[in-house]
Amino acid sequence: MTAEGSVGVTGDVALVxxxxxxxxxxxxxxxxxxxxxxxxxxxxVGGRFKAHKGGAxxxxxxxxxxxxxxxxxxxxxxxxGGAVVATARFYKVPPADVVVVHDELDLDFGVxxxxxxxxxxxxxxxxxISASLGTREYLRVRFGVGRPPGRMDPAAYVLRDFSAVQRxxxxxxxxxxxxxxxxxxxxxxxxxxxxxx
Numbered sequence: 699m700t701a702e703g704s705v706g707v708t709g710d711v712a713l714v715x716x717x718x719x720x721x722x723x724x725x726x727x728x729x730x731x732x733x734x735x736x737x738x739x740x741x742x743v744g745g746r747f748k749a750h751k752g753g754a755x756x757x758x759x760x761x762x763x764x765x766x767x768x769x770x771x772x773x774x775x776x777x778x779g780g781a782v783v784a785t786a787r788f789y790k791v792p793p794a795d796v797v798v799v800h801d802e803l804d805l806d807f808g809v810x811x812x813x814x815x816x817x818x819x820x821x822x823x824x825x826x827i828s829a830s831l832g833t834r835e836y837l838r839v840r841f842g843v844g845r846p847p848g849r850m851d852p853a854a855y856v857l858r859d860f861s862a863v864q865r866x867x868x869x870x871x872x873x874x875x876x877x878x879x880x881x882x883x884x885x886x887x888x889x890x891x892x893x894x895x
Contacts, residue, residue, distance in 0.1 A: 705814075706837065706886035711765045713791040714739065714879060715754075715782055717800040717823045719775050719857075728843040729856040731872070732799040733770050735841070738876045740768055752784035762884035767791070776822040779830030786831070796836040798827060799879060803852055805842025807864055808871040810878050810894045812839050814887060820852070837882065841875050 716736025717729075724730050740747060743759035747770060750756040754769040761768075767789050771781035786796055794814075804819055805811060815834050818824035828834045846855035860868055874894070881890040 706882050706890065707764070707795045707797070709792060709795045711767060711789055711791055712761075712795050712797055712883055713767050713769060713782075713786050713789060714761070714797045714883075715769045715771070715778075715785075715799065715827075717775055717778060717798060718770065720772050724857070726859040727857050728801050728860055729775060731801045731841045731843065731875075734868075734872050735799045735839075735875045735879065736768050736770050738872055739879060742876065742880075743768065750785060750788070752788050753781035754785045756785060762880040764883050766883065775826075777826055778823050779826035779828070782827050783830040793831045793833050793836045796827075796831070797839060797879060797882060798824065798836060799839045799841065799875065800824065801843045801856060802840035803843060803845055803856070805840060805844070807842055807844040808867060808874075809842035810840065810875055811842075812837070812878060812882055812887060812891050812894060814838070837887065839875060839879055839882065841871070 716732035718733030740757050743761055745757045745759050747755035747757050753773055754771045757768040769785045771778040773781050800823060814837050846852050878890060878894045881893055
């Protein structure tokens with residue numbers, strides 16, 4: 699890994715984005731695990747999300763010893779890029795210091811992978827963010843939700859709640875993912891990868 703690839707957030711403030719769809723009907727869907735992680739991080743920061751003119755609910759605070767803005771776009775997942783870029787511009791956060799927490803079909807349930815850059819893997823939320831930021835050079839914390847069973851449409855699968863078996867471990871895994879976000883901010887990408895991969 700190059701030295702550049704090992705770097706986490708380098709600026710004064712990090713923007714941590716948790717992807718999901720708005721509204722209680724989506725709250726427990728696999729697609730909303732990023733928003734679930736942000737909810738836990740907000741609890742750790744000790745604050746509440748407030749509506750922001752950029753189109754996201756935001757919370758400013760200190761996380762892992764650094765200034766951070768937590769953001770949950772109020773738009774649907776597939777068009778979340780507008781809220782992300784507007785919030786990043788408002789807080790003067792460059793794309794390299796944006797951290798996106800999202801569900802990942804290509805990882806088994808509960809597996810975490812952290813990376814910078816790369817493709818979107820069919821994830822429309824990431825595609826929207828990359829297009830809006832004009833780059834793929836942002837950090838991702840990928841939470842595995844696994845592939846759908848049989849011939850189920852992946853789009854339908856991610857819009858369903860976690861299974862009863864998965865829900866037994868979900869709180870622990872969301873907690874671990876929140877730890878990974880904090881490690882990324884505190885110690886950088888390579889150290890966080892070594893700890894959580």
